[in-house]
Amino acid sequence: MLQLPTMPDRGGPAQPLLIVQNLVKHFPLKGGLFGQGGKVQAVDGIDFEIxxxxxxxxxxxxxCGKSTAxxxxxxxxxxxxGEIIFDGEKVGTAALPLKEYRRQVQMVFQDSYASLNPRLSIEESIAFGPMxxxxxxxxxxxxxHDLLTAVGLAPAQFAHRYPHELSGGQRQRVNIARALALRPRMLILDEPVxxxxxxxEAQVLNMLLDLKAQFELTYLFISHxxxxVQHVADxxxxxxxxxxxEIGPVDSIFAAPQHPYTQALLASRPSMDPDRRRTEPPITGDPPNPVNPPSGCRFRTRCSLAEDICASxxxxLGTTGPMHQAACHIVAPGSGHSMASREAA
Amino acid sequence: MSNVSTATPDSAGAIVSDPVKSQGYWRGVGKRVMRDKVTLVCGAILLVMLFLILFAPWIAPYDPLQGSMARRLKPVGWQGYLLGTDELGRDMLTRLMYGGRFSWFVGITPVVCAFTIGGTLGVLAGFVGGKINMLIMRATDVFYAFPSVLLAVAISGALGPGIFNAILSMTLVFIPPLIRVSESVTTSVRNLDYVESARATGANSFTIVRVHVLPNVLGPIFVYATTLVGVSMILASGLSFLGLGVKPPTPEWGMMLNTLRTAIYSQPLLATLPGICIFVTSLCFNLLSDGLRNAMDVRN
Incomplete structure (x- = not known):
């Protein structure tokens, strides 16, 4: 126990490592003396498995709620x-108390400077979790020191340094080492690069892929x-x-996006071919206010294919292909949208 | 990934690969203070004053309470009385040395007490947040409604004159601003990612406060408290001047200023000497805390 080994696999390979069920987070708005203000619907019912x-x-x-999630x-x-189930056990129960869960899941934040305590040397920051x-x-x-070596920083040179003496890339390597210090099975990478x-960015991404194989990790990789994402995600x-x-395999999503929003996102990527450069943005405007989101489909206010059914x-989230699901009336047969097939599923 | 020991590939132009031994935080602060002439001079003046007032019973030339009507209000430099004599013929230098003991005591003690109490409450309010924060900060606002001098005079007046009551009233006056400062510093630190990631490791609140919060908030709070020492000395002198601090014949700078004010026309320099002492001390404390604040800034 004192060596802090990797936690054993419980459910076998068929058991998803993490199941998120109907996860909801509403932040109350501070309004008025009696708190009758609205609430920000940051995350409003998401389900997925890793x-x-x-x-x-x-x-x-x-x-859009990535970081809140x-x-x-x-x-x-x-x-x-909502519930979070890790390797078949609900988080926060007697079978998997929160402190145990935290050994298994660690996080790397976007801001490499803010995520290191300026008063602790690099080795102290990394050793904090295990201690x-x-x-x-x-x-x-x-x-x-072993972890510093694993992330490509020589311990003799970096272990005693302080965060402000490092470059951004080096600091992010330290953050990754710190996240790995508890030998977690899963890393949440919130915009790490x-x-x-x-x-x-490329060096750190490739290092993350190496570490994943070396430490047998599972990644939740958040990025805009x-x-x-195409480079690292499955x-x-x-x-x-x-x-x-929409959720699906990376090849399927990038080759054949089903949701109009995904299509617009992919179309917004700059083209490498100057002749095919876009002159207009594929989607315009800002996302609606999450305090008062649109009824029905939340994307309908910016969707070029929106119809009455989308508001009502x-x-x-309907299956559109192997492991591929999209939440759009167009791909749901019998939904009432003019572009959807007639017969009910 | 192991070929980075000589030249780091991602240093993006910054030369960080030279094997200079990294320095600890406080050593860096010390080094920066040593380069700051103003802070050094202020520190030296305060040290000399501290020496003079601490060893007053051994090095003071005369008795602070023994006067003589024959040598009242003699000017600076008069016949072995280096700084002259006061309205009762007592040696000014001796009385200033003894008076400094009280002035420093009532200047520093309330700040130390308020630093302890206000700092604890402020860090608590900032770290816990929510209802506790609301309770502590709204109570602080009530105290803020009164001007600090008025509040000190009112509390001292209600409790009655005396050095203990003066310290108590000034402690109460300094607690609210220290709560404010420590609360705001703690709140800003609490939301930083390194505190989040410490929570993500499963550390309890006590460990997080000890390792991650306190080392990063104590510096700014301490520097702010240092500026209050000057204010406190002036306030204590004010209370003594109003007769709410120490009682005659005990020497104290504020009270000496009070009793000597009648001599302002006959011996102007003599009458301002206690004021100069107060002025120099509080100025030095302020400049010293300014220098410390600069030296503690990691980016320098």
């Missing part, structure tokens, strides 16, 4: 509703950068305004 050993990418615009999964904030879990300092520090410049989840718009009924 299989063992895969990388699930979550993409979406700013403010990651903090909910990390149990840093309390969900309004919290009962590992002595004499063991935690050598372990921190967004703040890095392009050359460093579609190219990055499956992709597209979020829009707190809900799942919320589209369910």
């Amino acid at each position: 299989r063992k050993g895969e990388t699930l990418g979550i993409v979406g615009e700013s403010g 990651s903090r909910l999964i990390m149990s840093l904030i309390e969900p309004t509703d 919290v879990h009962g590992l002595g300092r004499s063991r935690a520090i050598p372990r921190a 967004s703040a890095l410049d392009k050359s460093v 950068d579609l190219n990055v 499956r992709v989840l597209v979020m829009y305004l707190g809900r799942v718009a 009924a919320t589209p369910p």
Whole structure:
């Protein structure tokens, strides 16, 4: 126990590592003396699974609830509703207490500077987690040095440094080492490379792929950068305004997006061919206010294919291909949308 | 990924690969203070003053209470009385040295007490947030409704004169601003990702406060408290001046200023000497805390 080994696999490969069921987070707005203000529907009922050993990418615009979802999964904030099931056990029960769960799931934040305590040296930052879990300092520090080596930083040179003495890429490597210090089975990577410049970004991404194989990890990779997600993810989840718009294998999503929002997102990527450069944006305007989201389909206010049915009924997440699901009336047979097939499913 | 020991590939132009041994935080602060002449001079002046007032019973030339009507209000430098004599013929230098003991005591003690109480409450309010924060901060606002001097005078007046009551009233006056400062610093630190990631490791609140919050908030709170020492000395002098602090014949700078004010026309320099002491001390404390704040900024 004191060596903090990797937690054993319980359910076998068929058991998804993480199941998220109907996860909801509404932030109350501070309004008026009696708190009768509205609520921000940051995450409004999302369901998905992460299989063992895969990388699930979550993409979406700013403010769509990606980061709230990651903090909910990390149990840093309390969900309004919904359940998180890790390797077959509900988080927070006697079978899987929160502290045990936290050893298994760790997180890397976007801001590499803000996520390191400026008063702790690099080795102390990395050793903090294992020491919290009962590992002595004499063991935690050598372990921190091993992890520094694993993320490509020479311990002799970096272990005693402070965060402000490191570059952005080096700091993010330290953050990854710190997240790995508890030997977790899953890493939540919340925009881990967004703040890095392009050359460093590629190095860190490739290192993450190496570490995944080395430590047998499962990744939840959150990003707004579609190219990055295409590079690292096995499956992709597209979020829009707190809900799942589409989820499916990365090849299938990028080759044949089903949801108009996913299509627009993919079309918004700059083309490498100057002759095919877009002159108009595929979608215009900002996402609606999550305090008062549109009725029915949340994307309908910006969707070029919206019809009456989109305002009156919320589209369910329907299967459109192998492991591929989209929440749009167009792909749901019998939904009443003019582009959907007639017969009911 | 192991070829980075000589030149780090992602340093993006910054030379970070030179094997200079990294320095600890406090050593860096010390180094920056040593380069700051103003802070050094202020520190030296305060040290000299501290020496003079601490060892007053051994090095003071005369008795602070023994006067003589024959040598009342003698000017600075008069016949072995280096700084002259006061309205009762007592040696000014001796009385200033003894008076500093009280002035420093009533200047520093309330700040230390308020730093402890206000800092604890502020960090608690900032870290816990929610209802506790609301309770503490609204109570603080009530105290803020009164001007600090008025509040100190009112509390001292209600409790009656005396050095203990003066310290008590000033402690109460300094608690609200220290709560404010520590609450705002703690709130900003609490929302940083390193506190979040510490929570994500499963550390309890006590460990997080001890390892991640306190080391990052104590500096700014301490620097703010240092600026209050000057204010406190002036306030204590004010209370003594109004007769709410120490009682005559005990020497204290504020009270000496009070009793000597009648001599302002005959011996203007003599009458301002206690004021100069108060001025220099509080100025030095302010400049010292300014220098400390700069030295504690990691980005320098």
